[in-house]
Amino acid sequence: MTTVLISGASVAGPALAYWLHRHGLTPTVVERAPAPRPGGQAIDVRGVALDVAxxxxxxxxxxxxxxxxxxxxxxxxxxxxxxxxxxxxxxSGPLDGDDIEVLREDLTGLLYERTAASTEYLFGDSIAALEQDEHGVRVEFERAAPRTFDLVIGADGLHSTVRRLAFGPEAGFTRHLGMYVAVFTAENLLDLADWQVWIRDGDAGGGIYPARGNTELRVNLGFASEPLAFDHRDLDAQRRILAERLGGMRWEIPRLLSAMWKAPDFYFDAMAQIHLPSWSRGRITLAGDAGYCASPLSGQGTSLALVGAYVLAAELAAADGDHRRAFARYERRMRPFAERNQALATENPGGPASQESVDLAKNAIALDG
Known part of the structure; x- marks a missing residue:
């Protein structure tokens, strides 16, 4: 039975664990956070990803x-x-459409519920080193004892540890899209009721919408910028960047920035994409944002993660233990789909892609191909 270590417990990781178990493989998921991460923006499940769901x-x-x-x-x-x-x-696009918008934590919660009994989760840990040979991948963890797995899959996001260890520095694969965004939860201090508000002021702006029965807000604020150097784990430093860049905005932005300092789920990062010439190195491959991040500007990151997990697991099952053949077929099927969805983020700078482009991209793969 093939043992597979998956790094990352957001969307792609647990979804992949689900399908690997269904196909008779043994998944383990390692996640730096101490538990499934709370918070996050509203995300979309669209097109063929609805079939996966x-x-x-x-x-x-x-x-x-x-x-x-x-x-x-x-x-x-x-x-x-x-x-x-x-x-x-x-x-979310058209309100009368078939696509489903949910809060990120609701989707990850459902995925965790469906995998907790069949998957070993190593929360509060991360991969420190990878060494592979023809028999497997020896993994050193930051906390747990070293172990050897048949395969390792990086599903650990834009700043993937697996990608860095197996493919090289992040800068070689990142395409900056000229923006930064912060997402955090706040009290519903705007008294919004099932209604979104979007504001634009020069090169800064954002979107605010209520959640949890209108009891709270999910705040998305950002600004245009060339690449910035900052510590991805220093949240207060990131809050200071946002406060400085948006300090001149009017309306209710000062109140929202004040609430930012108390938010338990503050997130800040660049709008960026990942482009690699190959998604696999030996017994190691990548899924979701780690391999083909389209950025939130595409609106398709979640769907790419769900579909990529399904296709990768199916190809591993079909290859009867030949990971090289499985990884090659996975990439051959997924790369055109990923690239078409990545293009949504750059089709209309400063605004959303056309609905026609979204409709074509979200269905641009056959699950049973």
Whole structure:
């Protein structure tokens, strides 16, 4: 039985663990956080990713926890409304469509529930070193004792440890998209009720929408910038960057920035993509954002993670132990899909891609190919 170590317990990692177990493989997931991470923005499950969710018996649970926005407003820098619509929102697209928008933590919670009994989770740990030969991959952890696995898969996001250890420094594969964004939870100090508000003021702005029965806000604030140097683990330093860059904004932004300092789930990072000439090195491969991050600007990162996990597990099962053949077929099937969805992030700089492009990209792969 093939043993597989997966780094990362967000979306791609647990989804992959689910399908590996279904195919008779033995997954272990290592995650730096002490438990499934709370918080995060609203994310979308679209197109063929809905078919993956249905095959996991998750479609109805996702529908039960989907967001229920009535529409959105767009404001100028002073907070004056310049546009409103009840037909779509920037975060989820058409409100009468089949796609499902949920909070990130609701999706990851469902994935964890479906894998906790069949997958070994190593929370509060991370991979420190990888050494592979023709028989397996010896993994040194930051805390746990070293172990050897048949395969290692990096599903650990934009700043993937597995990718760095197996492929080289992150800078060689990152394509900066000229923006930074912060996401955090705050009290519903704007009294929003199932309604999104988006504001743009020069090269800064963001979107704010209510969650949890309108009891709280999910705040997304960002600014345009060339690449910045900062410590990805120093949250207070990141808060200071955001406060400095958005310090001149008006409307309710000062109140939201004040609330930022108390947020337990603050997240800050660049809008960036990952482009690699190959996703695999020997017995190591990548899934989700670690291999082909499209950035939140695409609206397709979650769908790429779910579909990539399904395809990779299916190819490993079909290859009867030949990981080279499985990895090659996985990449051959997924790369055109990933590239088409990555293109959504750059189609319309400063705004969303056209609905026609989204509709084509979200269905641009056959699950049973």
């Amino acid at each position: 249905e095959r996991m018996d998750m479609l109805e649970p996702l529908r039960r926890v989907r967001t229920r926005m009535r529409g959105m407003s767009v404001l100028d820098g002073d907070g004056a409304e310049i546009m409103r619509t009840t037909e779509h929102t920037y975060s």
